[in-house]
Amino acid sequence: MSLRFRSIVVSTFLVGFVLTACRQTQAPVTSPLPPAAPTEQPVAPAPAQQQETTQTPPDQGVTVEVEQKPGKTVYWVLPGKRRLGEQEWGTPEHPKALLEPVMEEAKQLPSPLNRTVPQLLKDLPILGGLPLEAREMNADGTQFTTTKGPTAVSDQGRIVTGTFHVTYSDRQPYDLPDSLMDTEDKVDATVQFTDPDGNQYELVVDKLWQPPIPDWETGGGVVTNAWLHGTTGTDSPLFPRVFTWGAFWGLGKVIVNGTVVNENQWIHFMTTQVVRDKKYRLATQDELPLALDDTIAGQVHHTHVIVRPVKWTADGPVFEPVHTAFTLPNGQKQPFLHIMFEQDTILQDAFKDWAPPAPAESARPVPEGSKSIVVEGSEFSFHPDAITVEEGKEVTIVFKNRGTLAHNLTIGDLGIKTDTIQPGESAQITFTPIKTGTFQFWCSVSGHREAGMEGALKIEK
Structure with a gap:
């Protein structure tokens, strides 16, 4: 040195x-x-x-x-x-x-x-x-x-x-x-x-x-x-x-x-x-x-x-x-x-066979009149990784964690994100798009976006 x-x-x-x-x-x-x-x-x-x-x-x-x-x-x-x-x-x-x-x-x-x-x-x-x-x-x-x-x-x-x-x-x-x-x-x-x-x-x-x-x-x-x-x-x-x-x-x-x-x-x-x-x-x-x-x-x-x-x-x-x-x-x-x-x-080691119970899947009802889109996430991708919605019409994105780690779905440019959830759980966001364009979404847990966990949201007229 x-x-x-x-x-x-x-x-x-x-x-x-x-x-x-x-x-x-x-x-x-x-x-x-x-x-x-x-x-x-x-x-x-x-x-x-x-x-x-x-x-x-x-x-x-x-x-x-x-x-x-x-x-x-x-x-x-x-x-x-x-x-x-x-x-x-x-x-x-x-x-x-x-x-x-x-x-x-x-x-x-x-x-x-x-x-x-x-x-x-x-x-x-x-x-x-x-x-x-x-x-x-x-x-x-x-x-x-x-x-x-x-x-x-x-x-x-x-x-x-x-x-x-x-x-x-x-x-x-x-x-x-x-x-x-x-x-x-x-x-x-x-x-x-x-x-x-x-x-x-x-x-x-x-x-x-x-x-x-x-x-x-x-x-x-x-x-x-x-x-x-x-x-x-x-x-x-x-x-x-x-x-x-x-x-x-x-x-x-x-x-x-x-x-x-x-x-x-x-x-x-x-x-x-x-x-x-x-x-x-x-x-x-x-x-x-x-x-x-x-x-x-x-x-x-x-x-x-x-x-x-x-x-x-x-x-x-x-x-x-x-x-x-x-x-x-x-x-x-x-x-x-x-x-x-x-x-x-x-x-x-002692008691090595004990395991915590798996979390139960949960989700809130989708608001009446709102379009629902389901996006699943796992290590380290979304499915689908490209979604399209209409400007001015309310939409609910239901995010389901199908992986083995905690994940979320974040649309950074729109300032919205789901909760970070454990495997088997669901979370959702409901919003009304007010501008057209293509916006990236990703998992904001440290390292996950860099590993490839991202997608694109397209808002059309």
Whole structure:
């Protein structure tokens, strides 16, 4: 990395897992919840014990196996600002998750970590907290609103392709600070995916490790049935406190189009409760748990793969961008990977066969005298994708979601849209066209229009 690039990183307080380079410019849905009678508004998920811990109790070990097969929905997360919730970040008067205490603890680590870890926290402060100067506030200065700069956990994504299979083998419920690579835990992971430009990626996990960030408890490199992120003290607070079926922290290779572009790079895998709503916004801790009908895919869990701009060296972890092939609008390469597998399946874990009930299809009656047009949507198209109506005559468009993700129908130039609805549901809009022309309609859920979910409405005299 050039000296110029590093100086930008330090001076702008890289507020995501990376990001100075961005500053310029159907498998069955399953869940380990017990098969109890659903409430009127089921949520995702609601474990009985909500202790603040990231350790699995010592026993014979726990194994969690998860996969997502080809043809299911995968998101490539783009850089962007992160909304800041009060639970994680406090208020300007009483701020939380400050970097300074973590930095002081890092300076007490044994050599050479007492040099490399503080430097890493300067380069990537969000691993330990967020400086006040990196936080936006509302107009009257009473609340934090967003990060000042882009992060790796934005609300924006693009649809890509991919598949994975992971087995989390949790055998050691504690970290060994003096031996970061020594663990009884094991992981078996395969993952392939594309970027929005179609480049091919593969990750190879070579070993587990226990990142030496002060106060983190990674349970030997693999944790199961635990709470991570947010206010737990383990991993970045930029992500909300989230129930986790399985997670690991590893080191490995990033392969792009058949070429190894990074080695000994930090790879973080986790299968968690769903934290993306049906508009693909990343929830804050205050907004969790999400109701099932407010999740992106109508299921209670999904799997995240994050490759941070961090490399392991003989002296410890150091900043190193991920050398992706994807070019951002500012002309820079995206220097991190954050891949979301939204339709994963838990193959092995307690209560894995329970599934939430399918939503019932619903629709309001079409107003009397209104012409009715039915448009169906799925991943990622409308049928029909071209419709014609008459100027001055009331029309009702009934949108039916026949897909497996949340969708809507938006006619942007006319300023009208349906609600965002879950699979199997219907929504409608009734209006009277007042001008002729051809107008585009699309699904406004992040990444869906770019994946091809759009059509044309023609208004004739």
